[in-house]
Amino acid sequence: MIQFQYERASTAQAAVNALTNNSNAKIIAGGTNLVDLMKRNVMAPNKLIDINALPLREIRQQDGKISIGAMALNSQVADDKLIMEKHPLLSQALNAGASAQIRNMASVGGNIMQRTRCHYFYDTALPCNKREPGSGCGALEGMNRMHAVFGTSEQCIAVHPSDMCIALVALDATVLVAGPKGERRIPFEEFHRLPGNQPEKDNTLQNNEMILSVEIPDNAFSKNSHYMKIRDRASYAFALVSVAAALNIDGKVIKEARLAMGGVAHKPWRLKEAEKALVGKPATEETFRQAAEIAMQGAKAYKHNAFKLKLGPNVIVEALKNAAGLV
Structure with a gap:
């Protein structure tokens, strides 16, 4: 792991400013994925911006939708009475993911932003276009048992690892993000990308934007x-x-x-x-x-x-x- 700077953001705007001023900075919340990647030298940000002090943990009903703060923990959301009543599908998906210990640390925003668990991506001795563009995709002709069958390209056949995100895309969720130009909403279906010719880009979030919350519209699916x-x-x-x-x-x-x-x-x-x-x-x-x-x-x-x-x-x-x- 390389040396890095550390900054604790006091507001969302401060975090956005820090991202804008340093293109190699990354947001850290629970760190359950980012820290692993840094230890393996897969990712090497020169600055981490800690957002744990931000008031982004609330889960609330408002205007025909439920808003879930980006810092809400996976375990908190899974056990929330409002979520279990209105969107049990999300609760089930969260409880199916990872271990109880990780769910107690991982944030909603971090879950959305997690990188693929492809072993070619994690092993720096192996070729991976996602980790090192132009190096090749080892999974194409290698061990690809866990890999994709839809939306692949010659550049990458890795899969998205989240359980929570599968439920959110089915529930027509929206991601609220903040950037230098203010806030914008991204339909969940459009947030993550297919690999195409740029597999290193997992999503449509800009480098100087951060997730504030996830919004799920009310629906009639709670019983079935x-x-x-x-x-x-x-x-x-x-x-x-x-x-x-x-x-x-x-x-x-x-x-x-x-x-x-x-x-x-x-x-x-x-x-x-x-x-x-x-x-x-x-x-x-x-x-x-x-x-x-x-x-x-x-x-x-x-x-x-x-x-x-x-x-x-x-x-x-x-x-x-x-x-x-x-x-």
Whole structure:
């Protein structure tokens, strides 16, 4: 780890100013991902801006939405009564992620900003276009069991690691950020990027911007939602495939549907065509299997992750069955 400067920001504007004045500075909150990357020399910011003193931990209902401060801890959000009542899908996803110890340290903003857990990215002896643009993607012809089947490029096939973000994209969340020009809102679906020719860029946040909060609009999914995560072991493992499913059911007919997948793309993968296929249909296993087939269209497997092409639709069906109360 290289030497770095440390600054404790007293206001959001002070943090933005510090970022603006130093293009190599990074925000630190819980540090559960950033510190690991610094120890491994994957990231080497010359300045850390600590935002733990900022009043950004509140979870509140306002104007038809719930606002969650960027400094709210993952465990705090997962156990919040308002979240469990209004958006149980988010609570389930948070509890599926990492260990209890990490959830007690990790912030919402940090969770959104975390980097991929691809082993080629973490090992500085191996080629990785995300870590070192132009060096190549070792995963393309290497061990790619954990890697993407949607939205890949010849530059990168890494996957987004967050469980929380899969639920947030399904819930039509918005990210409120602050920068030198003031505040702006970014739809969650547009916050993270596909790799394209610039895999080093994980998201659309500017270098001199910081996350203030996440906003989730009120919806009718609280009674019929489920987060399903398939992983190699029951605790502290990243998803092979995960699915966030939310339904608004009137009688036995689906009025609205939200679906997103994790462990399959460089960003939280929203399944809009499958959502459309569910609307107006009965909440049955047959309906869910038809939607799952649509969801997997365009998926491309690599040498070691072809199992995801079969696992993916099965997880979608099971998540939808759980959401609909058929299990």
